Amino acid sequence: MEQEKDEVTSKRKDDHIRICLEHDVEYKLHNNGFQDIELRPATLVNLSPEKIxxxxxxxxxxxxxxxxxxxxxxxxxxxxxxxEQIAEICQEFNIGMGVGSQRAAIEDSKFSETFEVRDIAPDIPLIANLGLAQFNKRYGIEEAKLAVEMINADALAIHINPLQELIQLEGDKQDNYSLEPLKQLISNVQFPVILKGVGTGFSKKDLSNLTKLQPYAIDVSGAGGTNWTKIEFLRNKSMEYVSEEFVEQGIATAVSLNHARSATKNKTVKLVASGGIWNGTDAVKALILGADYVAFALPVLRALAKGGVSELRKFITTFIFELRTTMAMLGSENLHKLKKKRYKKIGRRYS
Ligand SMILES: Cc1cc2nc3c(=O)[nH]c(=O)nc-3n(C[C@H](O)[C@H](O)[C@H](O)COP(=O)(O)O)c2cc1C
Known part of the structure; x- marks a missing residue:
């Protein structure tokens, strides 16, 4: 039975990759919210992007x-x-990397090696990954430590995705999401814990509750990029009549980030902005709005599928080019100065 369960978990992960590569899995009716943030770049720029x-x-x-x-x-x-390909590029650029959910490897250690990338990326910040749904049912501190030790990670991300579990064919359906396991975990482990969405964003109330747990960071992973509800429905043939309005529910990344900034004000909790931040210009806006780091997923997978590591290198190089050049136009020579930049919010969603 356990044997069957881990094969199901492994096949599901491959289904997700295949669907992401073959279908439109992005939000269509809604965007990530950064279009409503207007920057004030200078035309007479006197800061060279290389100096940033x-x-x-x-x-x-x-x-x-x-x-x-x-x-x-x-x-x-x-x-x-x-x-392995992601690790190679993250080591080259010296940026952080998360692996996908290690549930399959917790259920059967034969999958552990599919997450191990330390040989390829000895220096980067590496983030292990498990889901809250599993912590609510059977996982505890032991599994959390196992996930981190398995890949010699620097931190553990716990993804929080009740909607995805509800609609996933084999999802862990629960009526009551308790934060108690997270509280226990965060106060009993030595490594940093990141509480992470999966592309639907967190509400003001969610963010206030998550902040109280005092994690190292919250990754808002808002709506506007990869749409997991859509991905799960594409795996479930009995759901072909489900509406666009239903699958597109979520809180835009910029809006969720804005709430997160208020919830974590004067706290040590760091903020990761993700969810459709697929270019350096939106990344600059996210950093100004209060993010400490920007993360992205789907474009990485698509670049690798298109042309392997050289294509991913091209994508990240362009992302950094936009980041640098936009910062130069704003006259901000470092991240500290960028955070103080003024911007204008337009549109009613921020009120
Ligand atoms: C193919 C694929 C698999 C994913 N698997 C996981 C996972 O196992 N654990 C997790 O926390 N998030 C997972 N995610 C969600 C991403 O980490 C990210 O939060 C989400 O896709 C939003 O970012 P994006 O819009 O840049 O893709 C996955 C995303 C993709 C595209």
Whole structure:
């Protein structure tokens, strides 16, 4: 039975990759909310993009850019290949990397090697990954430590995705999401814990509750990029009549980030912005809105599928080019100065 369960988990991960590569899995009716944030770039720029310092630190490690590739893969042969390619590029750019949910490897250790990338990326901040749904049912501190030790990670991300579990064919359906396991976990482990969405964003109330747990960081992973509700419905043939309005529910990344900034004001909790932040210009807006780091997932997978590591290198190089050049136009030579920049919010969704 256990044997069957881990095979199901592994196949599901490959299904997700295949669907992401073959279908439109992005939000269509809604965007990530950054279109409503207007910057005031100068035309008479006198700051060279090369002079801009994008260094920062995460988990006490120095990174060259405030960027993280979000956790996606592992648990299958294909997932291993993607993890290794992502690790190679993250080491090259000296940025952070998350692996996908390690549930398959917790259920069967034969999958552990599909997440192990330390040999390829010895220096980067590496983030292990498990889901809250599993912590609510059977996982505890032991599984959390196992996930981190398995890949010699610097931190653990716990993804929070009740909607996805509800609609997933084999999802862990629960009526009551308790935060008690997270509270226990965060206060009993030595490594940093990140509480992470999966592309539907967190509400003001969610953010206030998550902040009280005092995690190292919250990754808002808002709506506007990859739409997981859509992905799960594409795996479920009996759901072909489900409406666009239903699958597009979620809180736009910029809006969720704005709430997160208020919820974490005067606290030590760091903020990761993700969810459709697929270019350096939106990344600058996210950093000004209060993010400490920006993360992205789907474009990484698509670049690798298109042309392997060289295509991913091209994508990240362009992302950094936009980041630097937009900062130069704003006259901000480092991340600290960028945070003080003024911007204008337009549209009613911020009121
Ligand atoms: C193929 C794929 C697999 C993913 N698997 C996981 C996962 O196992 N754990 C997790 O926390 N998030 C997972 N995610 C969600 C991403 O980490 C991210 O939060 C989400 O896709 C929003 O970012 P994006 O709009 O840049 O894709 C996955 C995303 C993709 C595209």
């Amino acid at each position: 310092d994008l260094n920062t630190t995460v988990f006490g490690k120095k990174i060259d850019y405030p960027l993280i590739v979000s956790g996606m893969t592992g648990g299958s042969k294909l997932g291993k290949q993607y993890n």
